[in-house]
Amino acid sequence: MTWFAPPRHPSSPDARGALVRVLSADRGRTAGAGVYLSGRRLLTCAHVINAALGLRSLSPHNPGKITLDVSFPVRSASELHPARLVAWIPPRSPQFGPVADGSLEWDGDLAVLELDAEPPPPVGPVRWLEMEHGQRVRAWYGGGQPFSYADARVGAYDGRICYLDGQLSGAAVDEGYSGGPLWSVTDEAVVGLVMGRITAPDGALSAQHTVRRSWGLGWQSVLWELARVGAAPDGRRNGARERPTATLAEAESVRDMMVGPLHGLLGDPRARADHATVLAAQLALRAPADGSAPTVEELAGLLSTTERALPTLTESLAAKVADDPRGRAELDRLLALGRLTEAARLLSVAEHRALTGKLEHLTQDDPxxxxxxxxxxxxxxxxxxxxxxxxxxxxxxxxxxxxxxxxxxxxxxxxxxxxxxxxxxxxxxxxxxxxxxxxxxxxxxxxxxxxxxxxxxxxxxxxxxxxxxxxxxxxxAPTGVRLLVELDRYAKDPADHYRCSVWRLRPDGSPARVASESDRPRDGREIARLIREVAGGAEGAEDGVALVAVSVPPDALELALDEWDGAGTDEYIPAPLGEDFHLVLRCPRIRRRSRTGPADLRRRWNARHHSDILLADHRIGGRAGLIGLLKTTHRDTARVLVQGSSEHRGELLPVCLVMGVPVVLWDRASPGPAGGGRLDALAPHGPVDELPERVRHFRVRAYADQAVSARPALVWEDAGMPLPDELQLADPSEGTERTG
Structure with missing residues (x-):
């Protein structure tokens, strides 16, 4: 027994909290068992997957992208969770060939499944330890029934497979146990997986026959197999993550280097005992009550392998060395060594608990x-x-x-x-x-x-x-109202008519649907009136100019919706949308064709204040030339000014949108190359965040002056604003705010 001992969990005294039931594809039977690793990942045997799919048990062929249902007996046998196959290690003979039917043992035979989300409580990870000869172990049927446990002893283990000798009373390892955890009763940890049973021959038994002998893989063997295919998980001790197996040698090296600074900081056994006792309590470990202290080497081993152990210890040491430059230097050395091992993490147990609690509370109020x-x-x-x-x-x-x-x-x-x-x-x-x-x-x-x-x-x-x-x-900090508008149309809708939905963004950035006019097509005047009514009646309407971001189909980017006038017949002053609002465009259908998803958009948007504008005119080399520039010298460019004819713009605008350019400006009334400079008055090179307001000012002057023929169009993709297809989380109660 080491100084730092694992805790006893009265509510979860064994591995059943991590036991997984793997169902057959038709959900009609239990194909086998498995064990929860961490995160969303589960571990079972490849032959369990084959059995679930109705295939030959020891078939080496990867079944591909399949999904099976699993359940967690500790929670509910009937609550099913889909799990995808993400790693496949086929059964193989010791000579790396196929396994013949009737074979008594084989290598490999592992599979990793991934859930859509982490499993719900009380499902949790288990502590893993290396297998040793003589350990008393317990296994369970995949269904997890309390009476299904089968006790055995590790009779032999050669570092590859283990042989388990079962008791003559009680349950025996049988079909449905494969893939389940082997729980060491003494060590309170999982030490391997059940793989199969060795059956007696037909006919009468003799003294030479094997009775209740099964076999499995020790944890060392499992880790080696998983690491070989890049699927090694994070180890767990008492629910805290350890170093991945592939870097255990590095952790041992770090452990050895930690001994020196620990001697400097905690060379006194009494001080070491005090700090180690506090550390054990924070990590939910058991410490002796006899006043003894762990060795410096054992403490270093814990710090280099157990999640949050190092920052938790340094949290209590920081006050001790506050006025001691030499002690602070040793503490800094210890922290620097911790950065070499992933297990250390950054935050102590208390710091992590406090931060997650605060952020969860804030996220509840402002997602x-x-x-x-x-x-x-x-x-x-x-x-x-x-x-x-x-x-x-x-x-x-x-x-x-x-x-x-x-x-x-x-x-x-x-x-x-x-x-x-x-x-x-x-x-x-x-x-x-x-x-x-x-x-x-x-x-x-x-x-x-x-x-x-x-x-x-x-x-x-x-x-x-x-x-x-x-x-x-x-x-x-946003000022004024922000509206998201989606325009769409069906094939049989009249020309220049669209179906319209409107969302208002709350101050926390979450959307609320305030109007849906998608039941029938509407003309521009009706839609403009709807937008004006929503913007004018929303909270904060008196603060600044409202931003109206309109998502349009690809063929509507040149639509003159900024000129749609929502003024009533009894109003004296015209009210085109482009005069009263920061009216900007979005085109999700083109955006979604990007291979990089939101990554390019987010990078360019964040660089908008210090990246130069790119002029895309007839000299740029067409579509290919623009692609080349946006991939190389203008990889972070956030603004593109497109100049040229409608055909030229139709070729270049989709390139800008697909490659994540968030701000695209053009003159939709430009006759061609000769129209360059028509938008100089709105200072395209000026401060980027003021561009929507400069465009609005330009529109006010242009609508009033017949000599100004330019009609600016502006795509404005704020990376933090949701798109219409992301608004399913809108509060249903807000849907009653219908204003038009």
Whole structure:
């Protein structure tokens, strides 16, 4: 027994909390068992997949992109979850050939399944340990019935497969057990997987016959097989992640290097015992109550392999070395070593708990805050998929924090060679700046200040990033009403008539449907009147000029909808949409044809303040020339001014949209190359965020002056604004605000 012992869980005393039932394709029977690894991934045997599909049990052929239903007996045998096959390790003979029917043992035979989402509580990961000869293990039938347990002892293990000798009383390992976990009762951990049974021959038994002998793969063998195909998972200890197997050697090296600074910091056994006892409690481990201390080597082993152990220890050590430069140097050395092992993570247990709680609460109130803040804080990196959406569910916060923890610090200079501010802390500062609650802002900033101090980050570095976040918040704060409009038409609809839906964006960025006129086609005047009524009746209508972002079909990009006049017959002054609103265009159907998804759009949008405008006229070399420029010297260009005839524009506009250019300006009334310069009055090269307002001013003058024939059209794709097909999460109660 080591000094740091795993906890006892009265509510989940064994591996059944991670047991998986794999159903046959027709859902009529249990094909076998499996075990939950972590995240969304499950592990079972390849021959269980074959059995579920009705194939030959030991067939080596990959069944491809198949989906099976699984359930978690600890939760409900009838609650089914689809799981996709994502890794296949076929059964094979020791000579790497096919396995003949009737074989008693074989290698490989593993499969990894992936769920659409992480499983619900109380399903959870288990602790994994290496298999050893003599361990007492327990297995369960895939259905998880409490009476189905089968006890055995590891009679032999050669580092490849293990032989399990079962008791003569109780259940025996049989069909439906394959793929399930082998639970070591003494170690309270999973040490391998059930693979098969060795059956006695037909006829009467003799003293030489094998009775109740089965076999399996030890955890060492499982990890080796998974690592060989790039599917090695994160190990788990007490629910905390460890280093992937492929880097265990690196973790051992880091462990050895940690011994030195630990001796300097905790060479006194009494101090080591005090800090280790606190650490064990934070990690939910058991510590001896006899006042003893772990060895420095054992403590280093825990820090290098157990998630959050290192930052949790340094959290208690930071106060001890606050006025001790030598101790602080040793602590910084320990933290630097931690950055070499993924298991350490960035945050302590308490820091992680506090941050996820705060962000989940803020996300509940403002689902768009964290994606907006992360996009602004990290403009030059590809954010995780969850942060690319316009809205984030509170349940996604832990996964987002976990991923951001692993990202390195920003590239801004720091004083005196102190550590750089980690990406996660930068995002937290932007979230704090972007929230409207003063108490929430103060709590987040106090949290980041404490973490920065523990990490040894210079106070001026944190203040500089905080200033960046404040400036972003002031610039990004929306003014006035923001409306999303979708225009569409059916083949039999009259010309110049469209079906229209309107959403209003709340202050938190979430959409509310306020009008749907898709039941019949409407002309431009009716649609303009509807938009005016919605914008005028919305909360905040008195604050600034409303932004109206209209999603149009590809053939409507040249539509003169800015001239649609919604004034009533009794109104004295005309009211074209382009005069009263920041009227901009979007074209989701073309955007979706991008191979890179939102990545290009987000990168270019974030670079809009410092990238140059690209003039796409007759000298650019047509479609091919524009593609080449946007892929090379203008990879971050956010603005393109298209000049030329309607045919020229029809060739280049789709290129801009597909390649993620968020701001595209052109004169839809331009006669051709000779029309260059007709839009100079609206200063296309000026401050980009003021461009919609300059376009509005230009339109007001153009509509009043017959000598001005230019008619500017502006595509404006704010990367943080949702598209119509992303608005299913709108509050149904808002649908009663019908105004037209």
């Amino acid at each position: 768009g805050l964290l994606p907006r803040a992360a996009t602004a804080a990290l403009p030059y990196v590809d954010l995780p998929r969850s942060l690319q959406a316009a809205r984030l569910a509170p349940s996604a916060v832990p996964a987002v924090v976990h991923e951001l923890e692993g990202w390195s610090g920003d590239g801004s200079p720091v004083p005196e060679e102190t550590p750089r501010l980690p990406a996660l802390l930068r995002v937290v500062e932007y979230v704090a700046a972007g929230t409207s609650g003063e108490l929430a802002r103060q709590a987040l900033r106090e949290w980041s200040g404490r973490v920065a101090a523990r990490l040894g980050i210079h106070a001026s570095a944190l203040q500089e990033r905080r200033g960046d976040a404040d400036r972003w918040s002031r610039r990004a």
